[in-house]
Amino acid sequence: MIGRSNYPLRKSLDEDMGNIVINELVRHGVKLQLNERIIEIDYQGGKQIVITDGGRYVVDAVVLATGIKPNVELAKQLDLRIGETGAVWVDNRMRTSIENVYAAGDVAETKNLITGEPYWHPPFGTTANKMGGFVAGSNIAGKPMAFPGVVGTSMTRFMNLYIASTGLTTQEAIRHGFKARSAAITARTKARYYPGGGYVTIKLIIDESSMRILGAQVLGDDGSYVLGKIDTLAALMAKGGNR
Numbered sequence: 001m002i003g004r005s006n007y008p009l010r011k012s013l014d015e016d017m018g019n020i021v022i023n024e025l026v027r028h029g030v031k032l033q034l035n036e037r038i039i040e041i042d043y044q045g046g047k048q049i050v051i052t053d054g055g056r057y058v059v060d061a062v063v064l065a066t067g068i069k070p071n072v073e074l075a076k077q078l079d080l081r082i083g084e085t086g087a088v089w090v091d092n093r094m095r096t097s098i099e100n101v102y103a104a105g106d107v108a109e110t111k112n113l114i115t116g117e118p119y120w121h122p123p124f125g126t127t128a129n130k131m132g133g134f135v136a137g138s139n140i141a142g143k144p145m146a147f148p149g150v151v152g153t154s155m156t157r158f159m160n161l162y163i164a165s166t167g168l169t170t171q172e173a174i175r176h177g178f179k180a181r182s183a184a185i186t187a188r189t190k191a192r193y194y195p196g197g198g199y200v201t202i203k204l205i206i207d208e209s210s211m212r213i214l215g216a217q218v219l220g221d222d223g224s225y226v227l228g229k230i231d232t233l234a235a236l237m238a239k240g241g242n243r
């Protein structure tokens with residue numbers, strides 16, 4: 001796995017939490033080439049060759065996962081306002097800059113409830129569903145409804161490690177001018193005497209001035225435990241996240 005950052009999932013995790021992912025990747029035999037930028041992918045003598053600024057790798061197959069961006073071609077043809085994130089600008093009722101034209105889902109911008117700023121990452125089906133089916137649909141049908149925004153929650157998995165995050169990373173929080181402080185703990189998910197359970201690492205990022213939770217990262221081998229924690233924290237943060 002070749003990546004230009006020094007750890008995976010940089011947009012969702014702090015470095016210490018990303019290192020847990022690295023350990024799991026390495027434990028399962030994944031060879032990591034981090035801090036390397038891909039320059040060229042070549043095909044010579046029936047072999048794929050990946051050339052980076054750090055080396056040359058002969059591989060069996062290449063899977064490109066270099067990110068996504070909204071396709072706003074149609075919106076541009078209509079002369080719709082494009083927001084600062086590169087997605088279609090909409091208000092909280094999914095109305096675009098042209099009357100009677102609505103946009104929702106992956107193509108549309110929303111608001112980050114932590115920073116209050118326009119936001120586009122991550123584009124998800126759950127968000128698209130609410131923006132389109134509920135909010136845009138209701139407004140088009142004449143029943144006013146608003147989409148408040150998102151805190152940016154996602155969950156994924158590598159082998160036995162469930163990886164969930166919501167809100168801002170520490171770096172993002174600092175970049176947005178918050179007085180960010182963080183703490184992480186690793187603990188068992190069930191009492192020692194109780195059968196089953198696993199381990200979980202939870203990291204919270206707060207704003208020291210307001211004591212508001214700005215971000216949370218939860219990694220562990222018990223999927224439903226990780227999901228329960230991140231869901232609760234995301235709901236709390238969406239409502240303000242104050243202690």
Ligand SMILES: Cc1cc2nc3c(=O)[nH]c(=O)nc-3n(C[C@H](O)[C@H](O)[C@H](O)COP(=O)(O)OP(=O)(O)OC[C@H]3O[C@@H](n4cnc5c(N)ncnc54)[C@H](O)[C@@H]3O)c2cc1C
Pocket residue numbers: 074104105106107123124125126127128132
């Ligand atoms: C591999 C993968 C895994 C994913 N996993 C998850 C997940 O686990 N959880 C989650 O929440 N989300 C997931 N997503 C994201 C989710 O699929 C999208 O966020 C969601 O489908 C967005 O819905 P949408 O209606 O905005 O866009 P789309 O589903 O992309 O629908 C847009 C439609 O517009 C059509 N279209 C485009 N241009 C034109 C045109 N000019 N004229 C007419 N029609 C046009 C397209 O053909 C398409 O049917 C995943 C996405 C991928 C690719």
